Amino acid sequence: MTASYFGPRQILVVDDNADDYEALARAFKKTGLYGHVTLCTSGQMALDRLKGGAELPTLMLLDLNMPGLDGFQVLQAVKSDERLKAIPIVIWTTSSNEKDINACYRLGANAYMQKPVIFDQLVESVKRLKEYWFEAAVLPVSEC
Amino acid sequence: MGSILKYDGRYVSRVLALVALYYFTSRLGFSLASVAQQVTVIWPPTGISLAAVLMFGPDIWLGIFLGAFLANITMHEPALAALCIGAGNTLEALAGAWLLRRFAGPAPNLAHVRDVLCLILFAAIISTAVSATIGTTSLCFAGLQPWTHYFPVWFTWWLGDAGGDVIVAPLILTWYYNPYLSLSRRGALEAAALALAVALYGIVISSQSEMFGIAQFYPSTVFPLLIWAAIRFGTRGVTTVNFLLSAIAIGLTAMHMGPFSQMPTGRVLDVLQTFTIIAGVTGLVMSAALRERAESEETEQESRIRLDVVLDNIVDGLITIDEKGTIRSYNKACTTIFGYTAAEVVGRNVKMLMPQDYAAHHDEYVSNYMKTGKAKIIGIGRELEGLRKDGTLFPMELSVAEVKMGRGVRYFSGIIRDISERKNAEKRLQAAHDYQQEIIGDLRQKEVELLRYTQDLKRSNQELDDFAYIASHDLKEPLRGLLTQASFLLEDYKDRLDAEGLRRLHRLQYLSLRMEKLIGDLLYFSRLGRTDLAVQELDVGEAVSEIRQMMDTLLKEKNARVVVPRSLPPVVCDKLRMVEVLRNLITNAIKYNDKPERVVEIGFLEKARAPHGDETNVFYVRDNGIGIAPEFHEAIFRIFKRLENPAASGEEGTGSGLTFVKKIIERHNGRIWLESAPGAGATFYFTIGTIDI
Incomplete structure (x- = not known):
């Protein structure tokens, strides 16, 4: 437990799509969150980081459609881990499929967002995320 | 006795005639008296008296008396004795007649054996004893x-009276009861x-010759004559x-001629009379x-005729055969069934009415039954084939009953019913049934095929939906990247690009968005095809009001x-989808409209018939817009079909609205169609079917 990946107000982004991540990174910059973001390009990598570090991220953005461990498996792994399950997870995906949405909520996802197509909308979404998860939302203490 | 006035002239003349006849015949008798002067073995008056009482009733007693x-008085007898004898003779006739009537019936015409036996017993044996006893006693008392x-x-006395009753009385009575002679x-x-x-x-018996052997044999030659008379001429x-x-024999004997004359004198008439009585009784009984x-045969004949009439009127054929299979009777219905007349078959073997293969075994069947008593048909009834005169075979139902006659003679009587009609009907029914089964089989097969097709179609639809979903989902990622890159390019290189470069970049963005x-x-x-419907009852009117509010800006x-001209009926459907249908149709009605005032009418036709569908409520959305040429209906x-350049209507759409509408309607088991022509507006009709949940 020596390595520390996540400082305070850290956001973990799990996404294999470089384009999407690039757009997201730019949006984070625009909202002043850039220094708080850690990227994992695969599910396995994300789980390794979470289990290997003492600190936990404040928020996790999780893509569903990934090679190797997909978003559902990562979500299930995190939410069934006593230490990790307190991390708020926002599903960040292309899919608007109801089945996917329902499945994610059943597995314990805290929010579900469809990746905006237009960059301006993406910036707007990230602002909302920041406002809600960093400033408004207080998760139950017992689960922290 | 009643008043004397009752006795008219006819009675008096009868009495007088009887007195005369009595007197005359008694003289004849007395002339042959042998044992005693007053007693003779030939005494016709007894028979005459009996017949008189039977014919004219007991009132005739006076004549007898x-x-x-x-x-008797004329035979020099004392008056008292003559009176007693007269009374005895009268009593004899009355008693004999009464007993006869009592036991043989009111008119004993001797046509029946019973009459004859009663005559012998009651008249000839019993009543004569009365007269004999009274008469003999009177003679003895009188000292005669x-x-x-x-x-x-x-x-x-008794024998003479009996002879009168057996020989004379029957002669009178039979001719009295049947006086008419009608001989051919x-x-x-x-x-x-x-x-x-x-x-x-x-002549022969009077000849006294020995030419025919023993003379005593002659008397018995009366029997052939009596038998002849009995057979051919009856009782009379x-x-x-x-x-x-009897008259010949007595006459000859009186003249000391004939076979009896050779017997010892004194007893000759007794023997003769006995013989005559026996012959007479034999003849009477025989006739x-x-x-x-003959009567019973007549009755039998009659009943046979009556039976034939009955049998001939039976609808079913009836044949009687004997043990050898010879046809004994054959009724009229058989003629209709087999084509043979009774004359053609009676007396011939019943095999002629059977097809060859069965006929060959018929004797076997019959003899087998006679031996074992095991019947294959008797009392059971079977369906067989019969053979008609014209050689054709026909199906028939045969039931056979065994008729046991006296002395072990057995007949078999068969009832035959021609069942060709029934068989034909059965055949037709069977054919129809087979055909039906065939069709049902075909239908089942088709059903199985259809089920398979449906499953295939469902699966391929599902696959198509899945494909559409996955494909479009995966298409979205690079497209989003394209858009992002364009955005970055615009943002990062805004200053370095000229107007043309910026325009193209914007165009790139526009096309990517599209x-x-x-x-x-x-x-x-694809989701419309996949997701389940949330079915509930929808107030369509209310839904239209909501849509009106949502589209308020556009409408203005x-x-x-x-x-909505009249209130719309409720519909069971997925509310959100149905609202989408209505919104789409209303939007189109307004969008493709060049009128200064754009009017959209929403209504329904009650229980109208949809094309290729059942009767149901048909909703419609009608506009006064530009209309659609029939070739585009x-x-x-x-999907993505747009009839005109978006620029022309100033509207931009993907052209999928009606595709969604149709898909939703189809998901609701309904149909959608339209009536429209360019410039004449358009009316979209749709139905909502029953939805399987």
């Missing part, structure tokens, strides 16, 4: 006969021949012949028996109205 008194002669006198020419000739034979008999013939023969037999929309529609379309902007429902 007077006749008997007269006959010694008491020592009582029994021979009694017996002679042949009958008359035969009667003459018989009379001649009787005469010949008299017998009584007549018997009377004649009565013959007559009864592509994104199309993919979105495709995704949505386009100067459009949505009118199908094409407009295809």
Whole structure:
């Protein structure tokens, strides 16, 4: 437990799509969150980081459609881990499929967002995320 | 006795005639008296008296009494004895007649054996004893006969009276009850021949010759004559012949001629009379028996005729065969069934009515049954084939009953029913049934095929939906990247690009967005096919009001109205989807409209018939817009199909609205169609079917 990946107000982004991540990174910059973001390009990598570090991220953005461990498996792994399950997870995906949405909520996802197509909308979404998860939302203490 | 006035002239004349007849015949009798002067073995008056009482009733007693008194008083008997004898003779006739009537019936015409036996027992044996006893006793009391002669006198008396009852009374009675002689020419000739034979008999027995052997044998030659008379001329013939023969015999004997004359004198008439009585009784019994037999045969004949009439009127065929299979009876229905007449088959073997293969075994069947008693058909009834005269075979139902006659003779009577009609009907029914089964089989097969097709189609639809979903989902990622890159380019290189470069970059962005929309529609379309419907009852009118509110801005902007002429019926459907249908149709109605006031009417036709569908409520959305040419009425429902350049209407759409509408309606098991022509507005009709949940 020596390595520390996540400082305070850290956001973990799990996404294999470089384009999407690039757009997201730019949006984070625009909202002043850039220094708080850690990227994992695969599910396995994300789980390794979470289990290997003492600190936990404040928020996790999780893509569903990934090679190797997909978003559902990562979500299930995190939410069934006593230490990790307190991390708020926002599903960040292309899919608007109801089945996917329902499945994610059943597995314990805290929010579900469809990746905006237009960059301006993406910036707007990230602002909302920041406002809600960093400033408004207080998760139950017992689960922290 | 009643008043004397009752007795009219006819009665008096009858009495007088009887007295005269009595007196005359008694003289004849007395002339042959042998045992005693007053007692004779030949005494016709007894028979005459009996017949008189039977014919004219007991009132005739006076004639008998007077006749008997007269006959005896003239024989020099004391008056008292003559009175007693007269009374005895009268009593004899009355008792005999009463007993006869009592036991043989009111008119004993001797046609029946019973009459004859009653005559012998009650008249000839019993009633005569009365007269014999009274008469003999009277004679002895009067001293005319010694008491020592009582029994021979009694017996002679009794025998003489019995002879009268057996020979004379039947002659009178049979002719009295049947006085008419109606003989054919042949009958008359035969009667003459018989009379001649009787005469010949008299001549032969009077000849006293030994030419025919023993003389005592001659008397028995009366029997052939009596039998002849009995057979051919009945009771009257017998009584007549018997009377004649007896008269001949007595006459000859009186003249000391004939076979009896050679017997010891004194007893000769007794023997003769006994013989005559026996012959007479034999003849009477025989003729009565013959007559009864003939009568019963007549009755049998009658009932047979009656039976034939009944059998001939039976609808079913009826054939009787004997043990050998010979046809004994064959009714009219059989003629219809087999084509043969009764004359053609009766007496022939029943096999002629059977097909060859069955006929070959018929004897076997019958003999087998006779031996084992195991019947294959008797009392059971079977369906067989019959053979008609014209050689054709036909199906028939046969039931056979065994008829046991006396002395072990057995007949078999079969009832035959021609069941060709029924068989044909059965065949037709069977054919129809087979055909039906065939069709059902075909249908089942088709059903199985259809089920498989449906499953295949469902699966391929599912696959298509899945494909559309996955494809469009995966298409979205690079497209989003494209858009992002364009955005970055615009943002980062805004200053370094000239106006043309910026315009192209914007165009790139526009096209990417459009592509994104199309993919979105495709995704949505595939989802419409996949997701379950949330079915509930929807107040369509209320839904229209909600849509009106949602589209308020657009309606105002386009100067459009949505009118509902009468309240709409509720519909069971997925509310959100149905609202989408209505919104799409209303939007199109307003969008493709060039009128200054755009009017959209929403209504329904009650229980109208949809094309190729059942009767149901048909909703419609009607506009006063630009209309659609008939050749496009199908094409407009295809996805991404737009009839005109978006620039022309100033509207931009993906052209999937009606595709969604159609898909939703189809998911609701409904149909959608339209009536429209360019410039004449358009009316979209749709139905909502029953939804399986």
